Amino acid sequence: MIERFLEQTHFEDMEDFRKNFRLKIPEGFNFAYDVMDAWAEEEPDKLALLWTNEDGDCKRFTFLDLKNLSNRAASYFSSLGIGRGDMVMIMLGRRYEFWITMLALQKIGAIAIPATHLLTDLDIVYRIERAGIKAIVCAGEAYILGHVSKAVAQCGGLGGTVQTLVSIGPEVPPGFHDFQKEWTSAPDFVRPAERGSNDDILLMYFTSGTSGEPKMVAHDQTYALGHLMTGVFWHNLGPDSLHLTIADTGWGKAVWGKLYGQWFAGAAVFVYDHTRFKAEDILGMIERYRITSLCAPPTVFRFLIQEDLSRFDLSSLRYLCTAGEALNGSVYDTMLEKTGLKIHEGFGQTETTLTLGTFPWMEPKPGSMGVPSPQYDIVLLDADGEPVPDGQIGEICIRALPGQKPCGLFQGYYREPEKTAAIWHGGYYHSCDLAWRDKDGYFWFVGRNDDIIKTSGYRVSPFEVESVLMMHPAVVECAVTGVPDPLRGFVVKATVVLTAEYRSQAGPELVKEIQAFVKQTTAPYKYPRIIEFADELPKTISGKIRRVEIRQADGAARRP
Numbered sequence: 001m002i003e004r005f006l007e008q009t010h011f012e013d014m015e016d017f018r019k020n021f022r023l024k025i026p027e028g029f030n031f032a033y034d035v036m037d038a039w040a041e042e043e044p045d046k047l048a049l050l051w052t053n054e055d056g057d058c059k060r061f062t063f064l065d066l067k068n069l070s071n072r073a074a075s076y077f078s079s080l081g082i083g084r085g086d087m088v089m090i091m092l093g094r095r096y097e098f099w100i101t102m103l104a105l106q107k108i109g110a111i112a113i114p115a116t117h118l119l120t121d122l123d124i125v126y127r128i129e130r131a132g133i134k135a136i137v138c139a140g141e142a143y144i145l146g147h148v149s150k151a152v153a154q155c156g157g158l159g160g161t162v163q164t165l166v167s168i169g170p171e172v173p174p175g176f177h178d179f180q181k182e183w184t185s186a187p188d189f190v191r192p193a194e195r196g197s198n199d200d201i202l203l204m205y206f207t208s209g210t211s212g213e214p215k216m217v218a219h220d221q222t223y224a225l226g227h228l229m230t231g232v233f234w235h236n237l238g239p240d241s242l243h244l245t246i247a248d249t250g251w252g253k254a255v256w257g258k259l260y261g262q263w264f265a266g267a268a269v270f271v272y273d274h275t276r277f278k279a280e281d282i283l284g285m286i287e288r289y290r291i292t293s294l295c296a297p298p299t300v301f302r303f304l305i306q307e308d309l310s311r312f313d314l315s316s317l318r319y320l321c322t323a324g325e326a327l328n329g330s331v332y333d334t335m336l337e338k339t340g341l342k343i344h345e346g347f348g349q350t351e352t353t354l355t356l357g358t359f360p361w362m363e364p365k366p367g368s369m370g371v372p373s374p375q376y377d378i379v380l381l382d383a384d385g386e387p388v389p390d391g392q393i394g395e396i397c398i399r400a401l402p403g404q405k406p407c408g409l410f411q412g413y414y415r416e417p418e419k420t421a422a423i424w425h426g427g428y429y430h431s432c433d434l435a436w437r438d439k440d441g442y443f444w445f446v447g448r449n450d451d452i453i454k455t456s457g458y459r460v461s462p463f464e465v466e467s468v469l470m471m472h473p474a475v476v477e478c479a480v481t482g483v484p485d486p487l488r489g490f491v492v493k494a495t496v497v498l499t500a501e502y503r504s505q506a507g508p509e510l511v512k513e514i515q516a517f518v519k520q521t522t523a524p525y526k527y528p529r530i531i532e533f534a535d536e537l538p539k540t541i542s543g544k545i546r547r548v549e550i551r552q553a554d555g556a557a558r559r560p
Contacts, residue, residue, distance in 0.1 A: 001038065001042075013361050021233075027197075030106060030221060036063060036067060036263060039266065043063060071104075073183060074104040080177065084192070086135065087132055090102070093249060112204075113205070113206075116248055117138070119147065134162065136165050141171065145173055145176070201414075203223070207459065216414035217413065226406075242268045242293070243294075244272070245258050251458075256353070277300070283312040291317065294319075319341065319344070320343045351429070352398070354375075370442060380396060393435070395431065398429040400427065400429045433445065453481070456525070460525070464526060465518065465527075475498065496532070
């Protein structure tokens with residue numbers, strides 16, 4: 001399969017890889033047809049997806065199964081009036097229907113907007129209004145259905161922006177189509193005559209920022225092809241691999257590790273549908289299903305090594321990868337000692353595919369993101385836009401001249417040209433992430449030049465949390481920052497100034513009340529685990545809150 005999309009498929013070493021990696025990008029590329037259906041023709045009985053859940057249910061899907069099921073789903077969605085260019089939000093968690101839906105939407109040219117099932121109606125309303133969402137496909141669970149129904153009602157009800165609601169699961173409220181009942185009677189699928197363009201939008205993710213509401217990251221059809229690098233050369237997968245990436249389908253990491261790149265390699269994707277992460281359960285899955293490859297954030301590896309690994313047969317594992325934050329050296333050493341496997345780190349953003357990585361020909365340096373992917377021309381630039389020498393901190397930037405967008409880099413922020421221009425100018429995409437490069441060419445992450453918080457693999461915008469906190473009657477002003485945490489990387493902290501009537505109540509009970517309020521109002525992972533009450537917030541002369549001063553004070557307080 002990969003020979004169709006690479007000028008050279010085998011590389012002797014990193015130097016060969018760096019010099020000779022070249023993608024072949026066909027016009028009118030469509031992953032669902034050109035990769036998945038192609039596999040179904042070549043090896044119809046080959047395992048593509050192995051799904052199981054907490055109840056012990058298990059389903060195996062071959063490439064032919066996924067072709068047939070996605071065709072049926074594509075026909076069904078078309079019958080509901082969903083077509084080319086329509087925005088479709090998907091809230092399915094780890095249900096196996098997520099993969100069928102993603103492929104089906106691509107076959108009819110609709111635009112997928114994966115979203116976490118943890119969103120509340122406040123979050124959903126924003127996404128409906130900003131993206132002009134036409135349809136929502138969600139799991140038939142009371143929590144999700146309730147928030148979707150409230151959000152649609154606030155946006156004028158069905159027939160407004162949102163015209164179609166589809167429930168997949170046990171509950172189907174009034175106004176929702178019953179996927180499981182209706183899709184079996186869909187007519188035979190007829191592939192659209194229009195081939196489509198590589199510039200057509202494939203999917204969009206909402207990503208958090210620090211100066212406003214989440215932005216819409218628009219990726220074109222070649223984004224899927226950009227992940228060939230992720231699955232084949234970073235995860236180091238082959239046709240006999242069974243790969244597990246631990247990520248919810250509402251986040252970009254899911255298509256990094258559970259969809260595109262893995263199937264270029266002909267590997268099988270393993271999915272464990274669970275509601276709450278338990279390290280011993282993941283280890284049990286590896287043992288029971290003989291998983292060969294695992295990618296997870298460092299937080300997960302920290303949880304794994306707290307278990308007695310000798311209780312589990314992990315001999316099937318052949319390769320480990322991580323991304324999302326810097327890997328602690330002690331975690332790396334422990335996994336190496338217990339499993340004999342090195343952890344290969346990588347780096348990228350919602351706006352990109354794998355940007356930096358520790359590839360198979362390299363010796364990992366724990367804590368380093370690795371070296372630039374040959375897919376991108378990466379430089380570290382200072383504040384004046386000049387390259388920095390080894391050992392000095394600079395911003396990770398990708399050379400992207402007009403008309404020469406690298407495969408895998410996003411098109412821009414949908415409907416926000418000003419925000420796109422703010423980070424994509426002067427012939428470079430500016431990542432807003434800071435790093436330094438050592439003498440061997442390895443990159444080391446330093447932090448962001450904005451205030452984004454990465455906690456347990458999630459990206460949290462201070463602005464979003466602050467907006468919710470300000471809705472509580474006790475809060476007159478607040479600032480949200482990240483505090484280093486040995487388990488989660490960072491935890492969310494809120495420094496809060498109380499209204500006069502609540503000042504006398506400052507204490508543990510009010511902390512719990514405010515935390516519960518945030519959990520109920522927005523996605524629970526955003527809530528501040530630490531709340532500190534203050535008389536005032538540090539500000540600039542123009543009145544802007546100086547979060548950096550709060551972070552510095554926290555750092556000083558924690559230093560020995």
